[in-house]
Each structure stands twice: as C-alpha cells, then as structure tokens.
Amino acid sequence: MSNINLIFLIVSVLLCLSILATIISARVGMPLLLVFLGIGMLAGEDGIGGLSFQDFEVAYLIGHLALAIILLDGGMRTRMKTFRVGLKPALSLATLGVVVTSGLTGLLAMLIFDLSLLQGMLIGAIVGSTDAAAVFSMLGGKGVHLNERVSATLEIESGTNDPMAIFLTITFITLLMNPGDDWYSSLILFAEQFGIGLPIGILGGWLFAHTLKRLDLATGLYPLLVTGVGLCIFAGAxxxxxxxxxxxxxxxLMIGNSGSRHLLHILPVHDGLAWLSQIGLFLILGLLVTPHEMLAIAWPATFLALGLIFVARPIAVVLCLKPFFHFSWRELGFISWVGLRGAVPIVLAIFPIIAGVESAGLLFNMAFYVVLISLLIQAAACLGWPSG
Known part of the structure; x- marks a missing residue:
C-alpha cells in the first residue's frame, strides 16, 4: 500500500509542477513541451529526483495512448473547410516530404556517426516526421497568427505523416534484422497503413457522429463516449x-465537423485530456532518457539536428510544395521552420530497442537529442515569427 501511495504522490507532484511551470513558460517564451520534457529529466536518475525508469514497453504503451488522444482532439478542432484548403499540400509533405527528409537526414547521420547505410536510413526515418503534439501546441499558442492555408497544411501534415514514418522505420528495422528480405512486404505494409486506416477513420467517425446526435446522455458522459469510440477506432485499425x-x-475530424450540439460539452473536456496526454507523455519520455549518455554524442547529434532543420526539411518542403501549390517563399520558410519534432520520433526510437537492433541505445539517444534541439530552436523561434 505504501508503494502505491508513493507512486500516487510522485505522479501528482510531477503533474502539478508541470502545470504550474506553464506560467513560467509563458513569461519567458519557452515551449511548453520542452518544459514537460525537462521536468521529466529532472525527476529522472540523472536529475534531482533520482527516479530510475527504463521500462521501454510501458513507455511505448503510454506513448501510443497519449498520441491517440492528442490526434483525436486535434482532428475534432480541425474545420472541414480548413481540411479542404490544406489537404493536397499536406499529403504531399506527409508522404514524399517524409521520404525526402528521412533520406537526407539518414545520409547525414551515416556520415557524422560512421553508420552503415541502413542504420543511417533508420535514424532518418525515426526523426523524419513532424509531431502532432508539438505542432498543435505551437499553433494553438499565443503570438502565432497564420493564414488559413499555411496553418491547415501544418496541422494536417502532422496528423497524417505518421504512417509513412512508421512504414520507413519498420522497413529499415526489418532489413537490418533480416538482410535477405525484399521491399515487397514493406510496400504492402505501407499500402495497408493508408488503405485500411483511412476508410476506418472516416467511416467509423461518420457513423459515430450521426449516432451521437441521437443520444440523450448525462452531460459528463459524452466526452467519455467519444474517447472510448476513438480508441476503439484506433485499436481496430x-x-x-x-x-x-x-x-x-x-x-x-468527422466528429468535430458533425454539427452536434454535444460538442459544446465534449471539446472543453477533450482539451484537458489532450493537455494531460501531452504532459504525461513528455514526463515519461523525460524519465526514460539518461542525460549523461547523451553527452558523448552531443556535438555530432547537434550537427545532425541542425542539418535536419536547415537542410533536409527545407529541401523537402520546397520540392513538395513550390512546383505544385504556389506558396510564397515566406510561407515556405515558415512551413520549413515548423517541422517540429516531438514525441513521435522518441516513440519510434523505442521500436529498434524492442526489436533488438544493434546500437539501438545510440539511435534512441540521437532521436531524443534531435527532439531537444528542435524544441529549443524551432518552437521558441516560431513564437516570435511575424504574423501572416
């Protein structure tokens, strides 16, 4: 019983500290997700808390649950008009853009860390996608004012680029563990990720949205029902x-655009659930990392992060958007800059550890360091970007 109470005490203290730290974050202009991550690291074995947490499977489970809640909330807050405006450029970035970013970053990692081609491509795939939690948090922050097309492109990209990142990550893990395998099975995996996830999400959301309008429940039950149905769709897919x-x-997206009167009660509760998910996710990931192990790779990982931010992402954005969608150079610059990395790369970096890939610990620390640099440089600078 005392152990249970100790766990409750630690979790509640970390939650309260994270929430109160948002006040300081707003005053100094520090990205909130970096604050949550920092508190987790301070509570960890190298920090003042001294807590030892190395359960990657638990972190993997919590990461998936938290990201699912964050994406559900983000979808409900995306207007269908906005979705139509930004769908085509966002899908271009979510597919080809991830491939280009991952490939260039992988080549850079191979050169900097003296890795094999497949190892380099694996780290490129892990950090190749933007993060929904980081992007939604930044776009919803104070001081960020964007035109509809840019905002829509960034939101939809971050919500739809995970299948490509997962496909690339699993592909390179499979090739590393089983060098004789071909690409055929990997291409089938990619087709399944999109081909099954897309209709299940649209059809499941549409059916539930119409059912929701006909239900008569206690006010507090609607948000719980939406969460339950959303997780059913997530798990089923x-x-x-x-x-x-x-x-x-x-x-x-389908639920949020249904016009149901119950959304008035659902959205405020899900705002709190999304915040709880972000706090819990980044606290866990902060606890999971061992900071002193990252010191050995600090300089090369910094060069890798800067290469991703200033070379790989901008090239991918220009190739995917400039020839087809006629964004201005200023808009392309902002979209390039808001290629924020966050929880998704760290969660993907757990895949090689669970699979038993050689040097998986190095890949995890590299991904974590890239996320730190991204949040430190990109998210902080975005808050001061001029309106447009």
Missing amino acids: NMLGGSGFLAIYLAG
Missing part, C-alpha cells in the same frame, strides 16, 4: 494492419 494514428485523427 491497428489490429487490421492499418494506421491507428491516421484513423483516429480522421475520426476526430
């Missing part, structure tokens, strides 16, 4: 081989 992340984002 995953079990069938599709992308649960894509499915739950699209389900949220």
Whole structure:
C-alpha cells in the first residue's frame, strides 16, 4: 500500500509542477513541451529526483495512448473547410516530404556517426516526421497568427505523416534484422497503413457522429463516449494492419465537423485530456532518457539536428510544395521552420530497442537529442515569427 501511495504522490507532484511551470513558460517564451520534457529529466536518475525508469514497453504503451488522444482532439478542432484548403499540400509533405527528409537526414547521420547505410536510413526515418503534439501546441499558442492555408497544411501534415514514418522505420528495422528480405512486404505494409486506416477513420467517425446526435446522455458522459469510440477506432485499425494514428485523427475530424450540439460539452473536456496526454507523455519520455549518455554524442547529434532543420526539411518542403501549390517563399520558410519534432520520433526510437537492433541505445539517444534541439530552436523561434 505504501508503494502505491508513493507512486500516487510522485505522479501528482510531477503533474502539478508541470502545470504550474506553464506560467513560467509563458513569461519567458519557452515551449511548453520542452518544459514537460525537462521536468521529466529532472525527476529522472540523472536529475534531482533520482527516479530510475527504463521500462521501454510501458513507455511505448503510454506513448501510443497519449498520441491517440492528442490526434483525436486535434482532428475534432480541425474545420472541414480548413481540411479542404490544406489537404493536397499536406499529403504531399506527409508522404514524399517524409521520404525526402528521412533520406537526407539518414545520409547525414551515416556520415557524422560512421553508420552503415541502413542504420543511417533508420535514424532518418525515426526523426523524419513532424509531431502532432508539438505542432498543435505551437499553433494553438499565443503570438502565432497564420493564414488559413499555411496553418491547415501544418496541422494536417502532422496528423497524417505518421504512417509513412512508421512504414520507413519498420522497413529499415526489418532489413537490418533480416538482410535477405525484399521491399515487397514493406510496400504492402505501407499500402495497408493508408488503405485500411483511412476508410476506418472516416467511416467509423461518420457513423459515430450521426449516432451521437441521437443520444440523450448525462452531460459528463459524452466526452467519455467519444474517447472510448476513438480508441476503439484506433485499436481496430491497428489490429487490421492499418494506421491507428491516421484513423483516429480522421475520426476526430468527422466528429468535430458533425454539427452536434454535444460538442459544446465534449471539446472543453477533450482539451484537458489532450493537455494531460501531452504532459504525461513528455514526463515519461523525460524519465526514460539518461542525460549523461547523451553527452558523448552531443556535438555530432547537434550537427545532425541542425542539418535536419536547415537542410533536409527545407529541401523537402520546397520540392513538395513550390512546383505544385504556389506558396510564397515566406510561407515556405515558415512551413520549413515548423517541422517540429516531438514525441513521435522518441516513440519510434523505442521500436529498434524492442526489436533488438544493434546500437539501438545510440539511435534512441540521437532521436531524443534531435527532439531537444528542435524544441529549443524551432518552437521558441516560431513564437516570435511575424504574423501572416
């Protein structure tokens, strides 16, 4: 019993500290997700808390649950008009853009860390996608004012690029563990991620949205029902081989645009759930990392992060958007800069550890360091970007 109470005490203290730290974050202009991550690291074994947490499977589970809730909330807050405006450029970035970013970053990692080609491509795939939690948090922050097309492109990209990142990560893990395998099975995996996740998300969300209008429940039950149905769609898509992340984002989109009067009660509660998910996710990831192990790779990982931010992401954005969608150079610059990395790369970096890939610990620390640099440089600078 005393151990249970100790766990409750630690969790409640960390939650309260994270929430109160948002006041300081707002005053000094520090990204909130970096604050949550920092508190987790301070509570960890190298910090003042001294807590030892190395359960990657638990972190993997919590990471998936938290990201699902964040994407559900993000989908419900995306207007269908906005979705139509930004869909085509966002899908270009979510597919080809992830491939280009991952490839260039992987080549850079191979050169900097003296890795094999497949190891370099694996770290490129892990950090190749933007993060929904980081992007939604930044776009919803004070001081960020964007035109609709840019905002829509960034939101939809971050909500739909996980299937490509997962596909690339699993592909390179498979090739590293089984060098004789071909690409055919990997291409089937990619087709399944999109081909199953997309219809399940749209159809499941549409059916529930119409059912929601006919229900008469106690006010407090509607948000819980939406959460339950969203997680059912998420889990069902995953079990069938599709992308649960894509499915739950699209389900949220359908629910949020249903015009149901119950959304008045649902959205405020889900705002709190999304915040709780972000705080819990980044606290866990902060506890998971061992900072002194990152010191050995600090300089090369910094060069890798800067290469991703200033070379790989901008090239991918220009190639995907400039020839087809006629964004201005100023808009392209902002979209390039808001290629924020966050929880998704760290969660993906757990995949090689669970699979038993050689040097998986190094890959995890590299991904974590890239996320730190991204939040330190990109998110902080975005808050001061001129309106447009």
